[in-house]
Amino acid sequence: SQQGEEDPQALSIQEGENATMNCSYKTSINNLQWYRQNSGRGLVHLILIRSNEREKHSGRLRVTLDTSKKSSSLLITASRAADTASYFCATGSSGTYKYIFGTGTRLKVLA
Amino acid sequence: DAMVIQNPRYQVTQFGKPVTLSCSQTLNHNVMYWYQQKSSQAPKLLFHYYDKDFNNEADTPDNFQSRRPNTSFCFLDIRSPGLGDAAMYLCATSRRSGSAYEQYFGPGTRLTVT
Numbered sequence: 001s002q003q004g005e006e007d008p009q010a011l012s013i014q015e016g017e018n019a020t021m022n023c024s025y026k027t028s029i030n031n032l033q034w035y036r037q038n039s040g041r042g043l044v045h046l047i048l049i050r051s052n053e054r055e056k057h058s059g060r061l062r063v064t065l066d067t068s069k070k071s072s073s074l075l076i077t078a079s080r081a082a083d084t085a086s087y088f089c090a091t092g093s094s095g096t097y098k099y100i101f102g103t104g105t106r107l108k109v110l111a
Numbered sequence: 112d113a114m115v116i117q118n119p120r121y122q123v124t125q126f127g128k129p130v131t132l133s134c135s136q137t138l139n140h141n142v143m144y145w146y147q148q149k150s151s152q153a154p155k156l157l158f159h160y161y162d163k164d165f166n167n168e169a170d171t172p173d174n175f176q177s178r179r180p181n182t183s184f185c186f187l188d189i190r191s192p193g194l195g196d197a198a199m200y201l202c203a204t205s206r207r208s209g210s211a212y213e214q215y216f217g218p219g220t221r222l223t224v225t
Contacts, residue, residue: 004153031211042115042201042216043154050211088153090214097142097161097205097212101153 004089004102012108019076021105023089024069030094032065034074037086037104046074046087081111114138115217117202123223124192132187132220134202142212143185145177146201148219154201160185189222197224 004025013019023032031050035043049056049065049072056063062075076083086106090099116135124130134143142161146154157171160179174196176188189196199219205212 033211033213035214035216040199040219040221042117042218043203043214045213045215048208048211048213050209092211094210097207098156098159098166099212099214100156103153104151106151 004091004100006087006089006102006105008105009103010106010108012110013079015079015081015109015111017079019079019083019107019109021074021087021107023072023074023102025072025089025091025102026070028093029067029091031092032063032072033090033092033099034061034063034072035088035090035101037088039085043088076107079107079109081109083107084109115202115204115215117200117217117220119220120218121221121223123225124189125225126194127191130189130192130222132189132200132202132222134185134187134217135183136185136204136215137183138204138206138215139182140204140206140215141182142205143179144201144203144205144214145185145187146203148199148201150198157187192222192224194224197222 033048034046037043060077086104088104089102144159145157148154178186202217203214205214
């Protein structure tokens with residue numbers, strides 16, 4: 001069964017705006033990762049946040065993790081048309097290298 | 112550049128005709144994965160290897176088999192493809208980062224079943 005549920009399922013914004021997508025999960029995790037997938041392509045790793053971290057930044061990406069609420073958010077600031085893609089969260093448990101992917105958010109950035 | 116390579120990128124097979132999808136990596140990672148992804152859905156893990164140790168997901172159909180002859184190569188065999196097996200098949204490898212594993216994906220093979 002899927003671990004993560006993401007919302008919104010789809011998001012359409014103007015270039016330059018910020019995009020926020022959320023991931024909720026059900027069981028305890030060791031770490032959570034975010035991936036991007038361009039249409040018809042493989043997934044690209046964006047950022048990893050561990051269960052003892054609350055926030056991480058990478059360029060225009062900001063990820064937060066609230067283990068008490070079992071949720072994470074991905075913020076993309078100053079979005080560009082090239083950010084148009086699907087974004088997935090993936091959760092990993094301690095002692096395993098298996099990850100369960102969330103349902104994904106389809107982001108469309110309009111130029 | 113180190114990478115994960117999948118061949119072919121597009122595969123068409125007939126209903127019931129066995130098909131093999133290939134994955135190779137130059138990253139020298141211990142762990143390799145096969146995922147199935149249907150349109151607008153999340154990738155679904157089929158199986159994974161840690162070195163030669165094979166781990167099958169409980170809900171992976173028996174129709175799907177895998178082989179990993181060495182660290183670099185991994186194969187997905189679909190013994191009798193049905194129309195419902197049409198999907199994108201993604202191969203990934205992972206390396207350890209502390210207690211976590213970051214995954215590196217290939218471009219995928221899109222399988223069409225006619």
